[in-house]
Amino acid sequence: xxxxxxxxxxxxxxxxxxxxxxxxxxxxxxxxxxxxxxxxxxxxxxxxxxxxxxxxxxxxxxxxxxxxxxxxxxxxxxxxxxxxxxxxxxxxxxxxxxxxxxxxxxxxxxxxxxxxxxxxxxxxxxxxxxxxxxxxxxx
Amino acid sequence: xxxxxxxxxxxxxxxxxxxxxxxxxxxxxxxxxxxxxxxxxxxxxxxxxxxxxxxxxxxxxxxxxxxxxxxxxxxxxxxxxxxxxxxxxxxxxxxxxxxxxxxxxxxxxxxxxxxxxxxxxxxxxxxxxxxxxxxxxxxxxxxxxxxxxxxxxxxxxxxxxxxxxxxxxxxxxxxxxxxxxxxxxxxxxxxxxxxxxxxxxxxxxxxxxxxxxxxxxxxxxxxxxxxxxxxxxxxxxxxxxxxxxxxxxxxxxxxxxxxxxxxxxxxxxxxxxxxxxxxxxxxxxxxxxxxxxxxxxxxxxxxxx
Numbered sequence: 001x002x003x004x005x006x007x008x009x010x011x012x013x014x015x016x017x018x019x020x021x022x023x024x025x026x027x028x029x030x031x032x033x034x035x036x037x038x039x040x041x042x043x044x045x046x047x048x049x050x051x052x053x054x055x056x057x058x059x060x061x062x063x064x065x066x067x068x069x070x071x072x073x074x075x076x077x078x079x080x081x082x083x084x085x086x087x088x089x090x091x092x093x094x095x096x097x098x099x100x101x102x103x104x105x106x107x108x109x110x111x112x113x114x115x116x117x118x119x120x121x122x123x124x125x126x127x128x129x130x131x132x133x134x135x136x137x138x139x
Numbered sequence: 140x141x142x143x144x145x146x147x148x149x150x151x152x153x154x155x156x157x158x159x160x161x162x163x164x165x166x167x168x169x170x171x172x173x174x175x176x177x178x179x180x181x182x183x184x185x186x187x188x189x190x191x192x193x194x195x196x197x198x199x200x201x202x203x204x205x206x207x208x209x210x211x212x213x214x215x216x217x218x219x220x221x222x223x224x225x226x227x228x229x230x231x232x233x234x235x236x237x238x239x240x241x242x243x244x245x246x247x248x249x250x251x252x253x254x255x256x257x258x259x260x261x262x263x264x265x266x267x268x269x270x271x272x273x274x275x276x277x278x279x280x281x282x283x284x285x286x287x288x289x290x291x292x293x294x295x296x297x298x299x300x301x302x303x304x305x306x307x308x309x310x311x312x313x314x315x316x317x318x319x320x321x322x323x324x325x326x327x328x329x330x331x332x333x334x335x336x337x338x339x340x341x342x343x344x345x346x347x348x349x350x351x352x353x354x355x356x357x358x359x360x361x362x363x364x365x366x367x368x369x370x371x372x373x374x375x376x377x378x379x380x381x382x383x384x385x386x387x388x389x390x391x392x393x394x395x396x397x398x399x400x401x402x403x404x405x406x407x408x409x410x411x412x413x414x415x416x417x418x419x420x421x422x423x424x425x426x427x428x429x430x431x432x433x434x435x436x437x438x439x440x441x442x443x444x
Contacts, residue, residue: 007205007282008293017195021188022386024152028184031159031264036177037169058370088377092176094259096378123388125377 009050040095048076058085060095069131076129078105078115087117087127098127106136140207147300156305158262162313171313173262178380180264185382186254197274198209198440205283205292214289224298227290228349230296234285235348238278240359243343243425246323249277249388249414252270257385259372261335266310272320302320306331316363326351329363335377336369339432374423389414 002047047055051066056065063081070077077091085105087098099118111114114128155319242252251272258265273279284293306326308314314328317372320328326347332343340383344361346356363369377384396409401418408416415424 007202007279007296009287013410019189027156028181028188029165031156031184032177032181033266034160035163035175038163038175040163040166040173040175042176062431091259091294091376091378092178092380093174094176094179094376096376098375098378117379120353121375121392122376122378123381123384126283139428 002101044090044093047071047077047088048074049077052077052088055095056097057087060086060099070132071129072132073130076127076131078117078129078131078134080105087119087129089127089129109135141292143296147297147304151304151307154304155263155267155280156423158308162263162311165313171314173311174214174260175262175264175399176260179258179260180262180384181378182382183258183264183268184415186271186385187269190269190271191256193271194274195434197224197279201274201279202292203270205286205295208283209286209292212287212289214275216289216291216294218291223290227285227294228301229300230288230290231295231302232269232283232348232350233353234281236346236353238281239346239348240357241281242278243346244413245411246389246393246414246416247410248276248278250393251278252386253373253389253414256335256373257377259311259376261332261369263307263311265309265335266307266387272390278429285437312337322351324350324352324401330354330360332369332371333361333363335371337372338367338370339428340364341369342374344427374425374428 004087019078019088027137042069045051047070052068052070053065056063056077060081063079063084063086064087066080066082068077068079071089077090079086083102085102087100089096098121100117100119105115105117108118113130115125115134117129119125120126144238148230162176162223164170172255187287216226239252242248243398251270254270258268270276272410282295282299286292291319309331311327311328312332314320316329317325317327322329326345330345330351332348333341336342341361344359345351345354346359351360367413393409397406400406401408405418408418413424413426415427417420420427
């Protein structure tokens with residue numbers, strides 16, 4: 001449903017526009033509050049290795065996964081697939097996956113127990129998971 | 140007639156709100172499938188709510204251009220002629236198909252449209268995850284031939300509004316399939332779930348606005364299959380609910396690519412190639428993903444020797 005930009009006369013007075021915006025804003029907040037209260041989010045338990053592999057297979061169906069490290073809170077996972085690293089993290093009740101060069105992951109700094117990964121996408125640019133048993137040498 | 144006597148979208152806003160409340164209620168009572176995540180819903184509704192602000196920047200230009208073309212029209216279609224409304228219904232829907240296909244298959248216009256597909260959910264709030272940069276992307280030019288043919292700016296605006304309102308209700312998992320005759324002719328929740336899916340089989344399919352016949356005519360139709368549930372969102376899903384990221388991430392990505400371009404060919408490819416185009420072919424496009432998926436399917440069917 002992309003809005004194709006209708007040729008409407010743009011002469012709406014600014015105060016009326018702002019009033020409409022304010023009323024609509026209240027309606028939005030009410031709907032969001034009701035959606036939250038209704039608890040309609042997908043069940044999203046912490047990742048275990050099987051779940052991480054299954055979710056990564058959705059995004060990278062051809063990848064042979066050599067090893068998986070899980071975040072301590074189950075909200076992220078890092079996997080090695082040959083010369084590639086596959087990174088999975090929770091966003092709300094869904095998951096987001098990224099891939100990057102394994103060499104970048106192997107040389108990424110660990111500060112305060114957190115691995116600092118630079119991702120190439122506009123969002124997010126950085127990931128900082130705490131990975132259980134992390135050691136790039138062991139991969 | 141220049142100014143539309145009514146705006147179908149504004150008239151439909153109470154219906155939009157009530158329909159979302161109904162979908163949430165039915166989901167809560169487990170009478171229908173409805174999955175809502177609060178921050179995702181807030182992002183979708185905020186995109187719809189605030190789209191009027193950037194639209195103000197181009198509304199004058201779009202209106203003036205449409206009026207100017209209409210003043211140079213070759214025929215005059217009376218506003219109150221029934222045949223005129225029948226004609227504009229089909230013509231607008233065909234133009235919408237072209238516009239929508241262009242918005243998926245060429246990156247410059249995908250950058251404007253991608254935000255609508257950026258939710259991993261499919262519910263009525265997703266329908267309102269509207270573009271902020273559609274006016275700047277210039278796809279409104281596609282509708283100018285209607286004004287040149289003699290349809291008034293008011294008639295064009297009303298028909299576009301009707302199309303937009305129609306497409307609201309199809310953004311839901313609460314409706315399974317409509318009667319077969321309806322599915323055969325009209326765009327439906329089932330057809331549009333396919334359109335929003337990121338499964339390779341479903342990529343770049345079902346561009347229809349109101350009538351699904353255009354997809355069937357031009358070879359882009361794909362029925363929803365019971366054995367393959369749609370997974371919604373983008374090939375590379377966004378990692379944020381920030382609406383500025385939702386609205387502008389692909390434009391920023393284009394800017395980065397253009398900054399790294401080393402030839403005119405690369406500039407043109409990054410701007411007007413398929414989304415995912417890259418000089419060395421190292422990135423995925425819908426076509427490459429579909430081809431690899433088809434190869435995997437074929438390999439799975441071939442018995443091991």
